[in-house]
Every structure is written in C-alpha cells, then in structure tokens.
Amino acid sequence: MKSAATPVGETRRPALQGRRSLAALWHSLGFRAWLYQAVAVAVVALIVFFMASNAGRALAMRGIHTGFGFLLHPAGFSIDETLLPFDSGDTFLRAFFAGFCNTLWVSALSLVGATILGCLLGIARLSSNWLLARISLIYVEVFRNTPQLIQIVFWYTLLTHLPVARQAWHVSDWLYLSNRGLMLAWLADHALAGRMAAALLLAIAGSWAWARWADARRRRTGRPLPVWLGTAALVIGLPLLVWALSGASMALEHPRLRGFNFHGGLVLSPEFMALGLGLSLYIAAYIAEIVRSGIQSVRRGQIEAGRAVGLSGFGLLRRIVLPQALRVIVPPITAQYISLLKTSSLGVAVGYPELFNVSNTIITISGHTLECVAIMGLVYLVTALGIAAVMNVYNHVIAIRGGRA
Amino acid sequence: MTMRAPSRSRAAVSSDLRRASPVRSGGAASWLRRNLFDGPGNSLLTIVLCVGLAYVVWLAVDWAIVHAVWRPSDRALCKTVDGACWAIVAEKYRVILFGTFPYHEQWRCVIVVVLIVGMAIVSAYRRFWSRWLAYAWAAVVAAVLVLMLGGVFGLQPTGTYLWGGLPLTLIMSAVTVVGGLPGAVLLALGRRSGLPAIKALCVGITELIRGLPLLVVLFMAGVLLPLFMPAGLSIDKFVSAQVAMIVFFAAYAAEIVRGGLQAVPIGQYEAAEAIGLGYGRRMRRVVLPQALRIVIPALVNDIIRAFKNTTFVSILGLFDILGATNAATQDPLWIQYAPEAYLFVFLLYFVFCFSMSRYSSRLEADLSAGRNY
Numbered sequence: 001m002k003s004a005a006t007p008v009g010e011t012r013r014p015a016l017q018g019r020r021s022l023a024a025l026w027h028s029l030g031f032r033a034w035l036y037q038a039v040a041v042a043v044v045a046l047i048v049f050f051m052a053s054n055a056g057r058a059l060a061m062r063g064i065h066t067g068f069g070f071l072l073h074p075a076g077f078s079i080d081e082t083l084l085p086f087d088s089g090d091t092f093l094r095a096f097f098a099g100f101c102n103t104l105w106v107s108a109l110s111l112v113g114a115t116i117l118g119c120l121l122g123i124a125r126l127s128s129n130w131l132l133a134r135i136s137l138i139y140v141e142v143f144r145n146t147p148q149l150i151q152i153v154f155w156y157t158l159l160t161h162l163p164v165a166r167q168a169w170h171v172s173d174w175l176y177l178s179n180r181g182l183m184l185a186w187l188a189d190h191a192l193a194g195r196m197a198a199a200l201l202l203a204i205a206g207s208w209a210w211a212r213w214a215d216a217r218r219r220r221t222g223r224p225l226p227v228w229l230g231t232a233a234l235v236i237g238l239p240l241l242v243w244a245l246s247g248a249s250m251a252l253e254h255p256r257l258r259g260f261n262f263h264g265g266l267v268l269s270p271e272f273m274a275l276g277l278g279l280s281l282y283i284a285a286y287i288a289e290i291v292r293s294g295i296q297s298v299r300r301g302q303i304e305a306g307r308a309v310g311l312s313g314f315g316l317l318r319r320i321v322l323p324q325a326l327r328v329i330v331p332p333i334t335a336q337y338i339s340l341l342k343t344s345s346l347g348v349a350v351g352y353p354e355l356f357n358v359s360n361t362i363i364t365i366s367g368h369t370l371e372c373v374a375i376m377g378l379v380y381l382v383t384a385l386g387i388a389a390v391m392n393v394y395n396h397v398i399a400i401r402g403g404r405a
Numbered sequence: 406m407t408m409r410a411p412s413r414s415r416a417a418v419s420s421d422l423r424r425a426s427p428v429r430s431g432g433a434a435s436w437l438r439r440n441l442f443d444g445p446g447n448s449l450l451t452i453v454l455c456v457g458l459a460y461v462v463w464l465a466v467d468w469a470i471v472h473a474v475w476r477p478s479d480r481a482l483c484k485t486v487d488g489a490c491w492a493i494v495a496e497k498y499r500v501i502l503f504g505t506f507p508y509h510e511q512w513r514c515v516i517v518v519v520l521i522v523g524m525a526i527v528s529a530y531r532r533f534w535s536r537w538l539a540y541a542w543a544a545v546v547a548a549v550l551v552l553m554l555g556g557v558f559g560l561q562p563t564g565t566y567l568w569g570g571l572p573l574t575l576i577m578s579a580v581t582v583v584g585g586l587p588g589a590v591l592l593a594l595g596r597r598s599g600l601p602a603i604k605a606l607c608v609g610i611t612e613l614i615r616g617l618p619l620l621v622v623l624f625m626a627g628v629l630l631p632l633f634m635p636a637g638l639s640i641d642k643f644v645s646a647q648v649a650m651i652v653f654f655a656a657y658a659a660e661i662v663r664g665g666l667q668a669v670p671i672g673q674y675e676a677a678e679a680i681g682l683g684y685g686r687r688m689r690r691v692v693l694p695q696a697l698r699i700v701i702p703a704l705v706n707d708i709i710r711a712f713k714n715t716t717f718v719s720i721l722g723l724f725d726i727l728g729a730t731n732a733a734t735q736d737p738l739w740i741q742y743a744p745e746a747y748l749f750v751f752l753l754y755f756v757f758c759f760s761m762s763r764y765s766s767r768l769e770a771d772l773s774a775g776r777n778y
Contacts, residue, residue: 037602044606051633058632129447130440131454145758146751147713149720150727154747157734161744342618349720356620369628377625381616 055370070366071096077365079353081269092362099358100379106275106354107341113280114340115333118287125292136288143285149346152278156350159270165261173254176262182273183255186266192246196239203238207231271352275344283340287333294329295321326398334391338384345380355379483742490742494749497733501750504569504724504732510561513552514572520545521575529764531771542583549576565643569724571753573643577725578712581650585711586704588655590697593662594688607659614656619717623649627721646718654711661703665696702769709761713754726750 025031059066071093078088079098083105086098124136143151160179163169168178176183187193207230214225255265298321306320345356353361359376363369442448472488474480475495483490494501503514524545527533553572556562568576595607614622626649631640669692677691697704719728730750734743 033600037600040603040606054635055629055632057636061636128440128443129450129454131451131458135454135458141759141762142755145709145762146754147716147727149716150747150751150754153727153731154744154751157743157747161741345618345620346717346720348620356618356624360624363628369632373621373625373629377617377621380618380621381613384616 059370064367066368066370068371070368070371073366075362075365077361079358080351081267081272081353092366095358095362096355096375096379099353099355102352102358103341103344103347103354103356104383106272106279106347106352107344110276110279110283110344111337111340113276114283114287114336117280117284119291121284121288122291122295125288126295140285140288143282144289148278148282148343149349151282152274152346153349155277156270156274159274165257168257168262176255178262179270180261180267181270182268183262184266184268185252185254188251188253189246192243195242195246199239199242200235203234206238207234210234269352271347271350274350275347275352275354278346279340279344283336286336290329290332290336291325294325297328298324323398327395330391330395330398334388334395337391338387341383341387342380480738489745489748491745491749493734493739493742493746496739497730497736497746500570500733501726501730501746502570504567504573504729506567506569506572507561507563510555510563513555513560513563514570517549517552517572518575520548521572521579525579546579546583565641568643570726570729573723574712574715574725577647577650577715577718578708580647581654581711581715582708584647584651585654585658588651589658589662590693592655592659593666596659596663597666611656611659614653615660619649619653619714620720622653623717623721625649626652642721642723646721646723650711650715650718653714654707657710658704658707661700661707662696664703665698665700666692668699669695698772701772702765705761705765705768709758709765712761713758726753 072091074089075092075095076088077095079086079095081102082098083101084094084098086094090098121136121139124132125140127133127136159181162177162179165176165178165180168176168180168183170176174185210230211227214227214230218224253264255262255267302320302324303316306316311319344354347354348357348360351357355376359372363372366372441451468487469489472486474482474486474488474490474492477492477496480490480492480496483492499508499511503511506514524542527541528538551557551560553568553576554563554565592607592611595603596611598604598607617625623646626645627642630645630648634640673691673695674687677687682690715725716727718725719731722728724732727750730746734740734746739746
C-alpha cells in the first residue's frame with residue numbers, strides 16, 4: 001500500500017519526454033527530493049559545526065580539557081543515602097552508579113505503589129457504589145490537575161514539619177514518624193533481608209514459569225493443576241526457606257533515640273518518602289484512568305458470555321475481563337512507567353540523591369559539564385528504552401497469538 | 406425490569422398485571438437504593454465510606470476554617486492554635502503571585518495576567534476561531550512584552566530577571582504552546598515524509614527529546630546553550646528555559662499531530678493530489694485542517710501538561726509561582742507555615758488545570774459529534 005503522506009519523493013515518474021534540459025531536471029521529483037534532503041542535511045551539519053566550534057573555542061579559552069579520564073578519580077564528596085555503599089574516597093564513576101541505583105530504587109518502589117493504587121482506583125471508578133466511584137473520581141481529578149513538582153515539594157514540607165525526633169509519633173517501639181523520616185524495626189541482619197528479597201524475586205519468576213507449565217499440561221492432558229497453591233507456596237516458602245537456612249535469626253533491630261536522631265532499624269528519609277509519594281500518588285491517578293478505560297473497553301457481550309458458560313466473580317475477571325483489558329492497558333501504562341522514571345529526576349528539588357542530583361554535584365566538583373550531561377542523558381535514554389523493551393515483551397506475551405487458541 | 410419468559414401461563418400474566426406499578430426510576434429514594442444501598446455489601450460499604458468521609462471533612466473544615474488564623478497581624482496565634490495559618494498567604498501573596506517584580510509596578514503584572522487569561526478564555530470559544538484570533542494574540546503578545554519589559558512610554562525598565570510569579574508562569578506556558586505548535590506540525594510532517602534523510606532527522610529529534618526527562622532538557626539548555634553560542638552572546642536564564650520548554654512541548658505534540666495525520670483517510674491525500682495541489686497546499690488546505698481538528702482535545706491535554714511543567718523552571722532558579730513560593734516561605738518568621746502556602750498554590754493550579762481539562766472533554770464531545778468516520 002502506498003503510504004498516505006509520501007508527498008515529494010514517492011513516485012519516480014519517467015523523465016519528461018524530449019529535451020532533458022536544466023528546467024526538466026529542476027522540475028523532476030527525483031531531483032527535488034534529493035535537493036531538499038541535501039539542503040536539510042547541510043543546514044543541520046552547519047549548525048552542529050557552528051555550535052561545536054563555538055564550544056571548542058569556549059573550552060579552550062577557559063583551559064578546560066575534555067575527556068572521560070576524570071571518572072576514575074576519587075570523588076571527594078559523600079552522598080547522604082545510597083543503596084550502593086559509597087564514600088568520598090570512591091570514584092566519580094561509582095558516584096554516578098550510586099545515583100543511578102537510587103533512581104532505580106525510588107522508581108521501582110513508586111512504580112509498584114502507583115500500579116497497586118492505580119488499579120484499585122480504576123476499579124473503584126467503575127463500582128456500582130456511587131459514593132466510592134465519586135471518591136475515586138475526585139482523587140483522580142485532584143492529583144492529575146496539579147503539578148507533580150508542587151505535590152513532591154508539598155509532601156516534603158509536610159514531612160519535615162512533623163514533630164522532632166524526641167516527640168516522634170510512634171507505634172510501640174516498632175515504628176517512629178518524625179521530621180527525620182520513618183523508622184521501622186527491621187531484621188538485624190541486613191544481608192539476610194537482601195537475600196530474602198532476592199529469593200522473593202526468584203519465587204515470582206519461578207511461579208510465572210510454573211503457571212505456564214501447568215497451563216501447558218492442562219491443555220495437553222485436560223487435568224487442571226492447583227496453580228494458585230503452587231504460586232503461594234513458592235512466594236511464601238522460598239523467602240522463608242532462605243531465612244531458615246540462614247539460621248532462622250529472629251533478632252529484630254528497633255530504632256533507638258540517641259541524641260537528636262534515631263539509630264538502627266530501617267530508615268526512610270523524608271526526601272525519599274516525599275519523592276516516592278509524589279511519584280506514586282501522581283502516576284496512580286493516570287493509571288486509574290488507563291485501567292478504567294481498559295476495563296470499559298471489554299464488550300458487555302463478553303462478560304455475559306462468560307456468565308453463560310458458568311464463570312462468575314474472580315473467574316470472570318481472571319479469564320474474561322483481564323486478558324482483554326490488559327491488551328488495551330499495557331501500552332499506555334508503559335508510557336506512564338517511563339514518565340515515572342524520568343520524573344524521578346525531580347528528587348533534586350527535595351535533595352534526594354538520584355542520578356540528576358548526583359550528576360549536578362559531580363559537575364560542580366569536577367567541572368566536566370559536557371561529559372557529565374552526556375552520561376546522564378545517555379543513562380536516562382537507555383533506561384527508558386529498557387523499560388519499553390521489557391514492557392514490549394510483556395505486551396507480546398498477553399497479545400492475541402495467531403494459531404494458538 | 407427483567408424480561409418475562411414467554412412460556413408463562415396467561416393466569417400468571419394477569420396476576421402480574423394486578424401488581425403495584427414498577428418503582429419510578431426518577432425518584433430520590435430509588436436512586437439511593439440503586440446507587441448506594443444495592444444489597445447488604447454495598448450498603449455496608451456506603452455506611453463505612455460515609456462515616457470515614459464525614460470524619461475527614463470534619464477534620465479538614467476544623468483545621469482549614471474553624472481554627473484557622475487569617476490575619477498576618479495574628480501570626481503569634483498560629484503557634485498556639487490547632488488550625489491552618491492562612492496568614493502566611495495574606496502576608497506573602499504579592500511575592501507568590503508576582504515574584505520579585507518591583508512592588509509599585511505590580512499593577513502591570515495584574516494587567517498581563519488579565520490579558521493572557523482573557524485571551525485564553527476567548528480562544529476557548531469555537532465561534533472566535535478565525536484569523537482575527539491570531540491577530541488578537543499578536544496584539545496581546547506585544548502589549549505583554551511592553552508591560553513586562555518596560556522602558557517605553559515612561560515605564561520603568563524591568564528585565565526578565567525581575568519577572569516572576571503568575572505572569573512568568575502564564576507567559577512561559579503561552580509562548581511554549583504558540584512556539585511549540587508550528588514545530589510540532591513540522592516534526593510530524595517530516596516524520597511522515599517519504600524523504601529518508603528528513604524522516605530520519607525528525608524521528609531522531611523527536612525520540613531523543615522524548616527519551617530525556619524535561620529537567621535534563623532544561624538543564625542542557627541552561628548549561629550547554631551558552632557554551633554553543635558565539636563568544637560575547639550571553640543567553641539569559643529565562644530565554645534558555647523557554648527554548649527548552651518549546652522544544653520539549655514540540656516533541657510531544659508532534660506525536661499527537663502525527664496521530665491526527667494518520668487518522669485522515671488516505672482518499673483525502675489522494676484527492677488533493679488528483680486536483681493538482683502542490684505539497685504545501687495539499688497539507689495546508691486539505692490534510693492539516695482535518696488532522697488538527699481530530700487531535701485538538703489531545704493537544705489541550707498536552708497544553709495542560711506544559712502548564713503544569715512550567716514549575717520545573719523553579720529548580721533552575723527562576724521565580725515562577727513555585728519558585729516564588731519557595732522564596733517566600735524562606736522567611737524565618739513564616740517558614741513554619743510553608744505547607745499552607747503550598748496548599749494555596751496547589752489550589753491555584755487546580756483551578757487553572759481543572760477548568761482546562763473540563764473544557765478539553767467538552768470539546769472532545771462537541772467535535773466528535775459531527776464526525777462519521
């Protein structure tokens with residue numbers, strides 16, 4: 001099929017009969033197509049050259065040497081909170097990496113929170129209970145119609161205006177909430193917690209494989225397996241097994257007030273919480289709308305047909321509504337996930353050391369502006385593309401497959 | 406009412422006929438029963454929600470109105486009362502709304518805000534959509550520039566470094582949209598062009614910008630643009646931020662316009678070609694009017710996003726509403742009551758964005774009504 005807007009170079013008509021003069025050349029579509037492109041490329045090349053030569057001159061004038069060698073020098077600054085251990089003796093490269101890990105950490109947690117809250121809100125929008133649907137609508141309108149940055153800054157001011165550590169709100173000695181953040185009792189053995197989290201991820205991957213195998217077996221033999229039982233056993237059992245093998249340590253570390261702050265336990269700083277809340281509550285409003293329209297896109301006849309073959313409640317949702325709704329939901333939700341990752345750069349406004357914030361610090365200290373901006377931009381681009389790729393694979397899994405029933 | 410099965414006996418039908426007439430569907434009681442008390446589960450949910458909602462509303466009213474402190478002279482009261490300290494808004498509203506603009510010249514800001522908001526409202530009515538609207542906007546832009554920059558007609562000169570608050574936010578949003586839309590159309594047309602080099606260029610620019618966070622694009626413009634310019638030509642912070650906002654908006658709007666271009670039936674392209682129109686006229690007279698009409702609601706949503714995104718410039722040190730509020734709440738006397746100031750700004754943005762999004766959905770209904778493909 002001819003594409004709709006291939007205006008200039010689409011057809012190469014035979015040259016005009018008779019003389020092939022300059023005029024004929026000027027009026028031939030092929031020549032014009034070539035000319036337009038040559039001019040466009042030349043103009044862009046000129047602009048790039050002009051800018052590059054200006055930059056080169058400016059850098060030479062200030063005596064700045066460009067190059068990525070500085071990445072291996074010691075950074076000489078410290079980062080307040082990192083997932084990856086980092087101190088001022090480490091290299092700039094590691095600082096970038098620590099910032100990137102923080103970006104991923106806050107984005108991943110917010111992504112999970114936004115998805116769960118968004119799905120609940122989206123389903124609530126469709127509730128037959130008018131009040132519930134209204135409350136969900138109000139949430140969506142309020143959070144979508146105000147800037148995300150103001151939300152983040154607002155949460156931050158709210159969290160830092162909480163009582164001081166000595167007068168923290170607390171639940172026994174398990175949980176403290178003060179202007180220093182949220183402190184939770186946590187496993188004393190931090191490495192164990194990490195291993196258990198890894199086991200949980202492994203169990204989720206394993207249960208997916210198990211569900212696929214059970215489904216294939218059901219198709220082959222006609223006998224269904226208790227898929228949910230196996231999944232539950234994996235998800236609960238594997239982390240517990242890791243915990244038992246590691247010596248089944250029950251030791252919990254409670255936050256203790258020492259001086260002006262708490263020590264021990266799990267600490268969620270106000271910066272982290274403000275950014276996480278701002279990201280997840282805002283994106284949840286968008287996800288709610290996507291989920292609502294996805295569910296509404298399933299035809300009524302499908303649901304009635306599902307009822308007719310004896311499905312109801314959860315079975316109807318699981319077998320009829322979700323598979324069809326997900327096809328509508330996944331592509332726009334992918335865009336939201338990518339947007340969430342990108343807006344995590346707003347952490348700089350509240351002082352959370354994510355990639356943008358750390359890059360800024362590195363620029364101030366090392367002076368290598370061009371290189372740092374290039375690295376930062378590239379990392380965001382590649383990560384966004386990575387999310388898109390993963391979601392495309394998932395989209396492929398849930399898409400209608402030709403040939404398979 | 407459910408449909409009756411046809412196999413029922415005549416006797417059953419006649420006994421049905423003697424039953425009370427069905428409940429009127431319009432009554433309040435019936436509405437309540439259907440929407441709030443439909444079965445025990447739903448009734449319980451309604452009651453729980455009602456109690457929870459009443460509690461939250463009571464707390465909010467108690468905090469925001471009953472125990473609130475309103476007058477700046479009562480600042481001492483804010484410490485003792487369990488209520489909102491709106492006094493901070495009353496004390497700082499000039500800074501929040503107009504930034505660091507000279508105090509006695511702020512009437513110029515008021516006129517600018519009225520002009521821009523007024524023009525935006527006029528532009529919302531479809532019956533004003535004509536070339537006169539473009540001329541009117543040009544006149545408003547000229548008036549805004551005169552008022553904001555000063556230096557003529559005996560007005561005190563006020564550089565962009567003095568701009569702030571609501572005028573800055575509104576000007577930046579308006580210029581972003583007005584400057585970004587032509588760029589978006591060009592990028593979208595380029596992306597659908599049959600010329601490989603031009604297509605590659607447009608795809609490259611669009612995808613590169615869309616892959617980066619707005620903050621990074623703003624930062625690049627702020628840091629790199631001065632580096633790339635010839636020596637001696639300095640670019641002020643406002644201009645570089647404005648350029649970044651335009652480029653970012655254009656890249657996103659280009660994808661929307663491209664969707665519109667794809668939605669125009671191929672017959673329209675072919676018919677325009679058949680009557681011998683050149684590329685420029687084909688696009689300007691036939692394709693774009695139809696394509697843009699389809700995507701107007703989506704574009705309004707993008708304009709709302711651009712408006713919300715102007716807050717990002719506060720991170721670069723510009724005093725838009727958020728930046729001005731950040732500055733205003735640094736006052737050690739008032740720093741404690743910053744949350745109230747942010748709530749005020751939050752509400753201000755909500756009023757703007759909510760009315761725009763209502764408008765967008767009404768427009769969508771209006772525009773799709775007459776369409777039959």
